[in-house]
Amino acid sequence: MNNQQAPLALEAVGICKSFGPLVANDEVNLQVEKGQIHALLGENGAGKSTLVNILFGLYKADEGEVRVAGEKVEMNSPHDAIEHKIGMVHQHFQLVPVLTVTENIVLGDEPTKKGGVLDFEKAAQEVEALGKRYGLEVDPRAVVEDLPIGYQQRVEILRSLYRQADVLILDEPTAVLTPQETDHLLEVLRSLTAEGVSIIFITHKLREVLAIADKVTVMRRGEVVGATDPKETNEEGLAEMMVGRSVVLRIAKSEATPGNTVLSIKELNVLDDRNQSALKDFSLDVKEGEIFGIAGVEGNGQRELVEAITGLRPLVSGSILMGEKEMSGCSAREISEEGISHIPENREKHGLVGPHSVADNLVLNRYFHSPFAARGIRQTAAINEEASHLVEKFDVRTASIHNPARTLSGGNKQKVIAARELSHDSSLLLAAQPTRGIDVGSIEFIHQQLVNARDAGVAVLLVSAELDEILSLSDRVGVIYQGKLVAVAPTDEFTRIQIGQLMTSGNS
C-alpha cells in the first residue's frame, strides 16, 4: 500500500469463512478509508453479506482479522462492533415492529432515570434532534410497524448514529426504496461522510456505485476480484468484473409484432387493504406478442392491479376479460388455469413455499395435473424429472432439487418462480417487480426470458418501479399515478424525464 492514502477506518485482512462445504469468504481483504463511501459490489451469493456480518460481529471468521483504525480487534458479537463504533443497517431490518421509533433506537443503550427506569422523554428528544441534524426526520413516538419502509430504514440508520458510529455498513439499502427515496438516501450518506463517517455500501446497482462511491471493491464467489476507483470505469466494466463475463445490460430485442388483445380491463375499481380506493376506473389492453410496461412510484395501485387480475383481490366494479372470457369473480385457481402466469412482487411471501423443496415449488401451479398427480396421488418421479429439467434450463443454482426453496439466494428464487410460471402454458404473463433485489446476472436472464415469452406470442404485463427496466423492455408504456393510468404510448414516444414527471405528478 502507499502512503498517500487517507487513514483507514476499517480493514479486513485475509478473512476466510466457510459454511459446511460452502466457502463464503476466501482470503478477503477490504480497506475502508476514513470519510469515504466504499461500495461493495457483487452478485447474490458472492459473499458480501458474509463479509459485513463478520465485520459486525454476527459471524466469526475462520481465519483473518478485523482492524479498526489500524488496530486489530476481536469481533465476537455485535456488542463488540458497537463498542468500536461500527453500525449496520441490515437488509432485513432489525427493528421490533410493535415498539416505537424511540424505543427501537435506544434499545440496548437506554437513557435511564434512577433504578433502571427508562427516560422516554429524553430519549425521544435525542431521536428528534438526531433526525433533524441528518435530514432523517421521523416521528419518535410512531410505532415502527405503522411506518413505510423508507422511514423504517431511517430508524435503522438513526440507531447507528445514536451510537455514534464512525463506520456505517449498509446492506443493500436501496433495494427497498423508490427512486426518490434512493436519491435522498444518497444525499444523506454524502453529508455523513462530510462529518467524517466512513460508509460501506453494499449494492448490485451499478448506477449507484458510479453515482456515489469513492472506491469500489468487487466480489465474486467469495473472493475479491478487484478494487478500483469508480471514476476509472463504467457500468459495463463493473458488470463484467462482477459476473466474470461480459453482460448485456440492455437486452437486444426485435420490433414487437402485437396480435389480438389478450387482456382487456375496463373501468376497474378496486380497494386497497385500508378500504381506500386504489384503482379508479382503470382501463387497459394488453396484446399478444407485446410487453406492456406499467411505470409508477410504488403505492399508486400497481399491487392492487396485479392482485385484481390474478383473482387475489375482490373487484368493486369493472370487468377483466381474458380473450372473450369474463374473469371477474373467478377464483385464483380458475384464473391461473385460464392461462395467466404470475411472477409476484413479493417472492418470499407469495412466490414460493419456503420450507418446501425446490422441486415442489417448481410444480406449484401444476402439481394437481397429470403427469404430476394421478387420482390424487403425487407422482414423485414425474415431478423430479420436470424439476431437474427446469433447474438445468433456467440455471437455478441449488445443491439439490430437494433442498428447501428458502435456502436459495434471491436471484435463484426468482429463477425458480420464472421457470415455473414460464413453463406453464399461458397467454398472459404478469411480472411484478421481477428483478427486485437480484443480481445483474440474474436480471439479464430474467429480462431475456420476458422477451422470449413475448416473441413466443405471450402478452406480457410488466409492473416495475425501476424506470430503466420499463424503458429497456417495454414496447408500450403506461404510467400509473394515484390509481389512474395517466398516459399510454409506445415506449420511444416518451423521454425518461417525461415518464419521471408523470410518475411523480400525474402530468408532464
Next chain:
Amino acid sequence: MNSLLERIIRLRWWILVFLAIIAFTIFAGDFRQDPTTAILAATLRHSTPLVLGALCGMLCERSGVINIGIEGQMLMSAFVGFTVTAATSSLYLGVAAGLACGMLMGAALGGLTVSLQGDQIIAGTVLNIFALGLTSFLYTPGETIHSKTPRINVGPLADIPVIGKIFFANQPITYVSLLLVAVIWYSLFKTTWGLRTRAIGEHPSAAETVGVSVAKMRYLNLIIGGGIAGLAGAYLSLEAVGSFERGMTNGKGFVALAVMIFGRWNPVGAWGAALLFGYTNAIQTQFQFRGWLTGHPQFIGMIPFIVTIVVLAGFVGRARPPAAIGQPYTRE
C-alpha cells in the same frame, strides 16, 4: 371533562358488566353485608394463584418462551414448600423453599429451551409430568403443619366496612400478588429491563444486533417467572389449604395461561381476568350455601365456564401474542 365522558362511553360495556356483577353479588349475598363481603373476599383469594401463574407465564412469553410448565412449577413448589414447613415448622422457610424451587424449575426450563434449544411445548410438558410424578412418589400421607400463613390486618384500613375485609385483611402471599401486579406492570412498560424483555420476545435478532444478550435475558425472565409460580405453589399448600395433596394444582397452571391470554399479556389485564375466574369460583360456593340449584349440581359446576365464555367472547377483542414465542433463538 370531555375526555372523561369519552372514556366512560368507550368503557360503557365494561362498566355495565361490573355493575351487573356487583348487583348480582349483593343479591346472591341475600342483601346482607357479611355474605356479600365474603363472596368478594373469596374472589380475591381464588384469584391469587391464577394471577401469580399468569404473571409467570407473561414474563416467559414476553421474552419469547412459551411456558406450559406453570402447572408443574406450582405443584413442585407446593410440595417442597409444604415438606420444608412440615420438617422445620417454619412457614417462612417453607415459602422461601417454594420460591427457590420455582426458580430452579424456571432455570430448568431455560436449560431445555434456551441452552439446548429444545421445543418449548415439550419442555413445559416434561416439567409437568416430572412434577406430578415426583411429588406423587415422594408424598407421605398424614404429614401435617401446625398452621397456615397468618392473616394480617393492615392497621385501621382493615376496619373499613366491606373494602377493609376484602383488601386489607388477607394472608401474606395474597398481598404479595397484588404488589407484583403493579411492580411487573411498571417494570415491563417503564424500565429498560422491560423494554429489552419485550424486544427479545418480538424480534430477538434485532435485540441481539444492538448488544442485548437474548440468552441472558430469557434465563433471567424464566427464573423470575419460575419464582412467581413457586409463590403460587406455596400459596396453595401453605396459605389456602394447609396441607399437600396429590395433583393439588388441579389445572390451575393451565387456567393461569388462559388468564394471561385473556389479559392480553398485560399484568393489569391478567389481574382482571383472574378476578373474573376467582369470582365464578366464589359465587359457586355461595350458590351451595343458599341452596340454589342444589338439585342439579352440574349446573352449579357450569357457572364458571358459562360466565367465562360469555364475558370473554363478548368483551375481549383479538389479542396479539409476542411475535417470537415458541422459536428457539440461534445467532447464526
